[in-house]
Amino acid sequence: MWKITKKELLANIITFRFTIGTVLFLGLIVLLMTILLGDYAQKLERYNELVAKESEELRQTMTYQNLKPTIHQPPEILSFFSRGIEDNLAKEADINISTVPIPKGSYTSTNPLLSIFSTPDITLIFNLVISLLILLLVYDAVSGEKEEKTLALILSNSIPRNQVLFSKFLGALITISIPITLGFLVAGLILLFSPIISLTADDWLRIALIYFVSLITAGTLCSIGLFISSVTRQASQTLIILFFLWVVFIFAVPNLSTYLATEIINVESRESVDSQADELHQEMNKKIEEFIAQNPFSGNQIESDANEPHGSYMRFATKSYVRYGQKVWAFAGPLTIDYADKEWQLRKTYLEKLESQGSLAELFSFISPLSTYENLISALSRSDKAGSKRFHEQAAEYRRQLVKYLEDKKAFSSIRYIATVKEEHLFEPKDIKEYSELREKYEEKNPQPLNLEDLPRFHFSTENVAATVKRILPGLGLLSFTGILFFLCAYVAFLKYDVR
Amino acid sequence: MTGNIIRKELLTNITSLRFLLALAVSIALFVAGGFIFVSRYNQEMSEYSEKTNNNLARLNEASKNLSEVANYVQMIQRMPKLTRLFCSGFEKTLPNTFQTDVFKVEIPEVNNDMNFFISRFVDLDWMFVISLILSFMAILLTFDSLSGEKERGTLPLALSNSVPRDTVLLGKYLGAIITLAIPLLLGLLINLIIVNLSGLQFDSGQWLKIAAFMGLSILYLSIFLLLGMLVSSRSPKSSTSIVILLFIWVVLVILIPSTGRLIAEKFVRVPTRTEVDRMIHEAVTEIWNNSERYGKNAGSWAGNNLKVDWINPPARARLYNAVTDAKNRINEDYVNKMVEQVNLGRNTTKISPVTLYQTISEAVFGIGVPRFQSIFSQTARYKDVLKEFLIAEDKKDPESLHLLAWRHEVIFSQKPVDFNALPKFAESDISMKEAMKIAFWDLSALVIINILLFATIYVSFLRCDVRQR
Numbered sequence: 001m002w003k004i005t006k007k008e009l010l011a012n013i014i015t016f017r018f019t020i021g022t023v024l025f026l027g028l029i030v031l032l033m034t035i036l037l038g039d040y041a042q043k044l045e046r047y048n049e050l051v052a053k054e055s056e057e058l059r060q061t062m063t064y065q066n067l068k069p070t071i072h073q074p075p076e077i078l079s080f081f082s083r084g085i086e087d088n089l090a091k092e093a094d095i096n097i098s099t100v101p102i103p104k105g106s107y108t109s110t111n112p113l114l115s116i117f118s119t120p121d122i123t124l125i126f127n128l129v130i131s132l133l134i135l136l137l138v139y140d141a142v143s144g145e146k147e148e149k150t151l152a153l154i155l156s157n158s159i160p161r162n163q164v165l166f167s168k169f170l171g172a173l174i175t176i177s178i179p180i181t182l183g184f185l186v187a188g189l190i191l192l193f194s195p196i197i198s199l200t201a202d203d204w205l206r207i208a209l210i211y212f213v214s215l216i217t218a219g220t221l222c223s224i225g226l227f228i229s230s231v232t233r234q235a236s237q238t239l240i241i242l243f244f245l246w247v248v249f250i251f252a253v254p255n256l257s258t259y260l261a262t263e264i265i266n267v268e269s270r271e272s273v274d275s276q277a278d279e280l281h282q283e284m285n286k287k288i289e290e291f292i293a294q295n296p297f298s299g300n301q302i303e304s305d306a307n308e309p310h311g312s313y314m315r316f317a318t319k320s321y322v323r324y325g326q327k328v329w330a331f332a333g334p335l336t337i338d339y340a341d342k343e344w345q346l347r348k349t350y351l352e353k354l355e356s357q358g359s360l361a362e363l364f365s366f367i368s369p370l371s372t373y374e375n376l377i378s379a380l381s382r383s384d385k386a387g388s389k390r391f392h393e394q395a396a397e398y399r400r401q402l403v404k405y406l407e408d409k410k411a412f413s414s415i416r417y418i419a420t421v422k423e424e425h426l427f428e429p430k431d432i433k434e435y436s437e438l439r440e441k442y443e444e445k446n447p448q449p450l451n452l453e454d455l456p457r458f459h460f461s462t463e464n465v466a467a468t469v470k471r472i473l474p475g476l477g478l479l480s481f482t483g484i485l486f487f488l489c490a491y492v493a494f495l496k497y498d499v500r
Numbered sequence: 501m502t503g504n505i506i507r508k509e510l511l512t513n514i515t516s517l518r519f520l521l522a523l524a525v526s527i528a529l530f531v532a533g534g535f536i537f538v539s540r541y542n543q544e545m546s547e548y549s550e551k552t553n554n555n556l557a558r559l560n561e562a563s564k565n566l567s568e569v570a571n572y573v574q575m576i577q578r579m580p581k582l583t584r585l586f587c588s589g590f591e592k593t594l595p596n597t598f599q600t601d602v603f604k605v606e607i608p609e610v611n612n613d614m615n616f617f618i619s620r621f622v623d624l625d626w627m628f629v630i631s632l633i634l635s636f637m638a639i640l641l642t643f644d645s646l647s648g649e650k651e652r653g654t655l656p657l658a659l660s661n662s663v664p665r666d667t668v669l670l671g672k673y674l675g676a677i678i679t680l681a682i683p684l685l686l687g688l689l690i691n692l693i694i695v696n697l698s699g700l701q702f703d704s705g706q707w708l709k710i711a712a713f714m715g716l717s718i719l720y721l722s723i724f725l726l727l728g729m730l731v732s733s734r735s736p737k738s739s740t741s742i743v744i745l746l747f748i749w750v751v752l753v754i755l756i757p758s759t760g761r762l763i764a765e766k767f768v769r770v771p772t773r774t775e776v777d778r779m780i781h782e783a784v785t786e787i788w789n790n791s792e793r794y795g796k797n798a799g800s801w802a803g804n805n806l807k808v809d810w811i812n813p814p815a816r817a818r819l820y821n822a823v824t825d826a827k828n829r830i831n832e833d834y835v836n837k838m839v840e841q842v843n844l845g846r847n848t849t850k851i852s853p854v855t856l857y858q859t860i861s862e863a864v865f866g867i868g869v870p871r872f873q874s875i876f877s878q879t880a881r882y883k884d885v886l887k888e889f890l891i892a893e894d895k896k897d898p899e900s901l902h903l904l905a906w907r908h909e910v911i912f913s914q915k916p917v918d919f920n921a922l923p924k925f926a927e928s929d930i931s932m933k934e935a936m937k938i939a940f941w942d943l944s945a946l947v948i949i950n951i952l953l954f955a956t957i958y959v960s961f962l963r964c965d966v967r968q969r
Binding site: 016017020021024028035036038039042070083084085087088089092103104105106107108109110111112113114115116117118119120124125128129132136237239240241243244247248251252254255256258259261262267269270271307309354355357358361374378385388389 | 517518521522525528529532536589590593594595610611612613614615616617618619622624628632633636640739740742743744746747750751754755757758759760761762764765766770772773774778781785837838839841842845846868869872
């Protein structure tokens with residue numbers, strides 16, 4: 001049996017189509033990796049810039065009401081392998097007390113016109129080049145040898161048919177694993193020696209798993225090819241059928257499964273959710289207005305405003321006005337948090353609907369092994385639904401920390417919520433003369449920013465590989481099962497095959 | 501003679517398995533695409549008219565007061581187009597809400613129900629089926645047109661008759677084109693029936709565009725037919741030519757177009773929305789810090805009280821016009837940057853005929869990015885037209901201070917205005933002349949590629965050794 005495998009392997013390797021396929025595949029991998037590395041370097045630089053700017057702004061924050069950090073998601077190295085839905089989602093989140101951060105479309109922060117482009121990744125090259133290469137390797141495995149009459153010759157020896165078929169399968173799989181392995185080696189070396197990239201053990205493990213899944217997919221494709229080859233009479237027919245199957249797998253299935261999913265699960269429009277959220281805000285504002293109507297301000301409203309990036313604050317104000325502000329915010333602060341939670345409940349239902357739509361589309365796309373492969377790789381590359389959602393989940397968690405921080409500091413009822421003026425500098429001027437005198441004395445020319453050293457900082461943590469593997473197991477199982485099933489079908493078909 | 505060869509080619513083609521499978525796949529996709537489109541179109545159309553009517557109703561309400569009309573932010577919707585069945589121009593994900601009052605045009609917003617948890621998927625429009633599936637079919641149709649006949653030994657046989665080689669070549673080429681035209685015409689017929697059954701109709705202008713698109717599609721597909729014949733005439737075996745052709749196809753049709761975004765992001769930097777907001781904030785702060793530049797006491801205001809002597813309404817109006825002008829400028833720069841970025845990505849990927857085909861089709865149908873750009877500038881023009889109208893109306897009001905500034909209603913006429921006389925926004929399509937201007941070079945490139953390929957094949961085939969090796 002090994003002899004046949006060896007023969008198949010050698011016969012495959014010396015073919016022109018194999019050589020040119022391998023060379024092209026490697027060339028494309030190198031080219032793509034170079035482009036993606038450049039892109040990654042740029043994104044990383046941009047990310048670092050934004051983070052630095054953000055922490056600078058945080059250092060200069062004057063009042064708690066303007067403590068509204070923006071957090072950023074670091075660019076994902078593994079998205080080289082699969083972009084998944086990376087480009088769909090915004091990579092930043094505004095953290096403040098009035099809203100819980102939710103996943104947002106990338107058009108909210110970047111150029112929406114770029115959505116006309118798709119983005120290349122290694123999976124795309126695999127799906128196009130490797131799968132076509134596999135088709136070209138196996139299409140004539142049975143029908144071709146029949147045509148050349150060598151099949152009858154082989155079977156006239158005392159070799160069982162199952163061994164012949166299995167050797168052919170193995171031969172094709174080993175052949176195709178040569179370019180796959182070389183491709184991963186090249187990609188791995190580029191990643192290893194690139195100065196801007198440092199991969200963790202978890203990342204390397206993921207890359208190894210991506211390699212492994214690629215091999216399984218290749219095996220499944222080989223057995224589908226063998227099956228078609230053993231049910232057709234002519235190699236040229238096999239090739240044409242395989243090509244069309246390929247077109248269906250790669251273009252038709254993903255599109256139609258998305259369409260079906262959006263038809264089956266109805267999601268209310270985003271605008272209607274937005275208007276419901278608006279109503280909530282109005283309700284909240286009404287409550288605040290009521291509070292203000294019940295507790296009208298009396299006294300001197302004298303203040304001096306100053307700007308900071310997220311709003312304004314008072315550098316100087318009368319005692320009565322500051323006290324009043326403290327009183328209003330002690331009421332409005334917790335109320336805002338309350339309403340943020342209410343809005344979150346509303347948006348959560350909407351997001352869950354969107355997610356289940358996504359899951360259903362994924363489920364339908366399992367019909368195509370190539371889509372399945374894409375789904376698995378994007379999970380391993382942390383660019384699938386769960387991976388992209390993670391940032392916003394952690395953003396929401398970070399907001400909880402911020403809220404707790406403010407509550408612990410009793411920020412809402414403190415002067416520093418609205419003003420930088422010191423407690424002992426609060427006063428009530430009797431007349432305009434005293435006012436200008438005191439103002440001269442107490443207005444802060446260089447107010448001190450808040451001491452935020454004990455404010456928790458945001459760190460994005462990624463899912464560990466074990467959890468991802470657990471998630472992809474069903475898909476991986478299905479893919480392997482499809483492979484085995486088609487091999488068995490090919491076996492049955494081959495047993496009945498008329499080799500003459 | 502040519503006729504005979506065409507007939508023979510056509511018959512062999514359409515009786516082949518590959519043709520039947522391609523026909524089945526493309527027709528299935530055309531039909532699915534047609535049904536999906538019609539149901540979505542009706543839904544979008546009703547949403548569009550609801551929103552547009554809503555906007556007009558609110559404008560009507562505002563017309564009780566001239567200065568309220570000036571400050572009312574209109575939500576202009578992009579109208580869904582019936583010709584999106586053929587070329588969607590990726591409009592699904594492009595900004596579709598344009599907002600303007602008479603002072604400033606806002607950055608257009610994306611208001612759609614795209615599910616960002618689903619990886620990007622393209623519309624099943626004709627563009628998609630033709631540029632991917634039919635181009636693939638074109639290659640499958642021609643990869644063995646010459647090398648296969650060489651292998652079977654029929655080519656020397658055909659040429660041993662008194663048929664000139666160029667006639668054989670032309671016959672094969674035309675035969676293949678007619679073969680490919682069959683699914684196109686059949687698909688068109690089926691889609692027309694689907695469209696008609698759902699009560700929709702194309703007007704004569706649209707028919708012209710569809711015809712132009714059909715011609716363009718043939719021109720595009722012809723590139724792949726010619727490529728197939730070229731490679732086929734140069735390679736000894738058809739199994740070799742299919743490998744080479746597949747890789748050419750993968751690179752041209754899928755890989756090159758997909759690098760557009762990376763190239764665009766590398767060479768043009770578009771600020772994020774947060775940065776744009778920051779820029780506006782800074783510009784406005786700068787204006788406010790130098791408010792005296794616009795006249796004495798420009799920075800002071802007393803609500804609706806015009807009797808106070810320390811305010812200076814003309815200076816105030818100048819200040820606020822400076823503010824809105826600055827916003828306008830920044831927004832416009834941002835939108836121009838957006839367009840510049842996407843066009844760079846488009847232009848660099850024009851090495852691929854797919855991108856050429858896309859840009860020309862978008863120009864022909866007046867859809868996609870060119871349409872976005874056009875609506876944005878039309879909105880700006882509309883803003884000016886409305887402003888002039890309001891200023892003329894205001895002149896008739898003796899009580900008005902005749903000063904128009906954002907959010908300063910009291911210095912402008914408070915009189916009602918005839919709603920019917922108010923200019924309303926109406927999108928004008930990109931005319932054929934403008935389309936020609938946008939797409940002229942792309943179209944020329946497409947034609948030249950065809951001619952060059954044909955000339956190369958001609959020379960190559962004349963020198964080709966037709967004997968079986």
